[in-house]
Amino acid sequence: MAFATFLRRGSPPPVFGAGGGGSAGVNSSASAGSSKIIAMDFGRRSRAGFEDLALPQLAALYNHARWLCRDEAEAEDLVQETLSKALRAFDSFQPGTNFKAWIFRIQRNAFLNSRTAIAESRTVFLEDQEEAFDPPSLGLTPEQELIRLDNIALVQDALAQLSPPLREVLLLCDLEELSYKEIAGILDIPTGTVMSRLSRARQALRELLQPRFGGSR
Amino acid sequence: MSAGHLTPATIAAFADHELAAQEIAAAQEHLAACHACALAVLSATQLKAATARAAQRYTLSPEMRARLVATTRGRTSSARTVPMRMYTWAALAALILLAVSVLQWRGLRSTASPTVAELFDQHLAVLPETSTPQVLSSDRHTVKPWFQGKLPYSFNLPEPADLPAETVLQGADLTYIGGKPAAQLLFLVRKHHVSVFVTQRDAIVLPPSQDRNGFHLVSVQAGALTLTAVSDTAEAELRAVLTVLGHAQS
Numbered sequence: 001m002a003f004a005t006f007l008r009r010g011s012p013p014p015v016f017g018a019g020g021g022g023s024a025g026v027n028s029s030a031s032a033g034s035s036k037i038i039a040m041d042f043g044r045r046s047r048a049g050f051e052d053l054a055l056p057q058l059a060a061l062y063n064h065a066r067w068l069c070r071d072e073a074e075a076e077d078l079v080q081e082t083l084s085k086a087l088r089a090f091d092s093f094q095p096g097t098n099f100k101a102w103i104f105r106i107q108r109n110a111f112l113n114s115r116t117a118i119a120e121s122r123t124v125f126l127e128d129q130e131e132a133f134d135p136p137s138l139g140l141t142p143e144q145e146l147i148r149l150d151n152i153a154l155v156q157d158a159l160a161q162l163s164p165p166l167r168e169v170l171l172l173c174d175l176e177e178l179s180y181k182e183i184a185g186i187l188d189i190p191t192g193t194v195m196s197r198l199s200r201a202r203q204a205l206r207e208l209l210q211p212r213f214g215g216s217r
Numbered sequence: 218m219s220a221g222h223l224t225p226a227t228i229a230a231f232a233d234h235e236l237a238a239q240e241i242a243a244a245q246e247h248l249a250a251c252h253a254c255a256l257a258v259l260s261a262t263q264l265k266a267a268t269a270r271a272a273q274r275y276t277l278s279p280e281m282r283a284r285l286v287a288t289t290r291g292r293t294s295s296a297r298t299v300p301m302r303m304y305t306w307a308a309l310a311a312l313i314l315l316a317v318s319v320l321q322w323r324g325l326r327s328t329a330s331p332t333v334a335e336l337f338d339q340h341l342a343v344l345p346e347t348s349t350p351q352v353l354s355s356d357r358h359t360v361k362p363w364f365q366g367k368l369p370y371s372f373n374l375p376e377p378a379d380l381p382a383e384t385v386l387q388g389a390d391l392t393y394i395g396g397k398p399a400a401q402l403l404f405l406v407r408k409h410h411v412s413v414f415v416t417q418r419d420a421i422v423l424p425p426s427q428d429r430n431g432f433h434l435v436s437v438q439a440g441a442l443t444l445t446a447v448s449d450t451a452e453a454e455l456r457a458v459l460t461v462l463g464h465a466q467s
Contacts, residue, residue, distance in 0.1 A: 051289050058285055059277050066275035076281055083288045115303055149263055155271035173233060174268040180235055199229060202264060 050090045053099045054083060060100070060176060061107055067171055068111050068164075078114060082107040101182035104172065108186055148209050158208035166201035173198055223247060223254045232261040332395050332421045337429055339392050339401060340412040340447040350388030350403050360389050360402070367391050368398050372415045372442055375465040381457040383407045395421050404458060409450035411458060416443045426452065439463040 061082060065075035086093075086106050093102050111117050149155060159167055172183045173194075184191045223231070223244060230236050231244050248255045277285075342348065352363040357374035365371070368391075377386065383406060390401040392414070400415040418441050427434040435455045436445040444462050446455040 047289075051286075054289055055286065058282060062277045062281070062285075063273060063275045067272070075275070076285070079285055080288045083285060087289055145260060145263060149267035152267075152271050155267050156274055159268070159271055170268060171272050174265045175272040180233070195226060195229070198233075199225065202229070202261070205264065205268065 046090060047087070050087055054086060054103065057100055057103055061103065064104065064171060064176070065107065065111070067159075067167060068108075069114065069116050071116070074114065074116060078107065078111055081110045085110060098178070098182055100176065101178055101186055104176065104178070105186040108168075145209075154209065155205075158205050161208055162201060162204055166197060166204060169194060169197045170201040170205070221247065222251065223257070225257075228254070228257050228261050231258055232265050330422070330424070332423060333427055333429075333434060335394055336412075336414055336423075336434060336445060336447050337432060339394070339414070340410075340432065343390065343401070343403060343412060344410055351390045353388040355386045355388075357386065360386065363389065364391065364400050368400060370417055370441070372400065373465040374402075375461045379461050379465070380404075381406070381454065381461065384411075384454075384458055397421075402462075406448070406450050406454050406458065409448055409454075411446055411448035411450060411455065413458065413462060414443075414445040414447070416445070417441065418443050435459060437463055439466040442466055 058079070061079050062075060065078040065082075066072065069075045069078055082103065086103050089106065093099065159170070162170070169183060169187065172178050172186060173180075178186070180191050180194045183194045187194070189197075227236070227240075227244060231241070236244060248258060343350070352360055354360050354363075355377065357376070361372070361374050374386065380386070385405045387403045387405050389403060392399055392401040394414060394416055397416070397420050399420075402413040402415065404411040404413060418438060421443065423434075423436040423443060423445055425436055432447060432449050433452045433455060434445060434447050435452055436443060437456075437459045438444075439462065444459050444466075446459050448455055
């Protein structure tokens, strides 16, 4: 049903319960290049509050941006843009909700307006299938799998080969440890779709990590 | 899989810490007794851990971190250009183009007054050594009468002694500004050629001053006349000449 939701653009409804301005600063405008913060009267506490929340996320935002953009300079630009937008939209952040999910959503929307994403939008993605998948057959015992999983370079290589929507959902879940619901909010897709994508992503990863000697599923 | 086994979705949810407390209890109860499902959960957990390790691949350099932190402080870092998407470049190019054209337009418009352009041109025309004034004289009593019958108005010339230091009248030309006859008085000020155009006040409209390619144009009103000096000499000297000429008219 949901075709290529990964690249659906436009203004999503506010998900994090931020009324009104929930998506302020999320929708990228032509000011993508401007990292100038418009001189708004941020209270000292507000900006300090923003930094307290945002700075611990810098490393994660950048790592995620690198996976999205596949380019160092572009990733830095993306994070910079994310910070600017998040700071401008900070009023719409609801204290008590997950700031990480909020700012990752801003970054993703900023990314969707980037060159890379627009280029990728020419790629056709498979439809998300809502039905459950066959359980991956245990072709390997966990012990055997562990040996392969221990090889970080191999896993990184497999991750790099995943399609962007599958990689994205996997990173948000396994690395950023966001909940299904939060991921659904970031990606603008139903929770069920998050689960089916995760399942497909992991299956694809397992297949990529299968030893080459006729490792059928 | 028999009905008793955990579904793949449950296994994933278990590994992802997405099960509710009572679901966890039920799952753990089954896992304690079922080797296959326990292996599946272990496998899922290991894959998840490996993914997390492998995905944590790119680290922020201290310089980059500093630049990004500067962003949150609302400062643009000088160390790096701001993000530039394709359309940002396009917009910027358009903006530069617009700015340049506006400036050019203004520049043109400032000399766009064809009258001003004419005056500059007329002055340039008398600069070559080969060009001699139509009336070659430093005597005001020669120069002034020469224009009688040629101009629909009259003007006065000051005594040579009244002119500023090192300023000499060399002669004059009958010229046409905006299609109307006018007097072009030729002075030499410290070896600089200065043209002073005498026109009727309502005949042409001129800016009080204008610079073009190193030449200055200064214009003053004197009664019913407009006196306009053009030269590459200092503006102050032009004003001095014009002041004396202006006094002579009253």
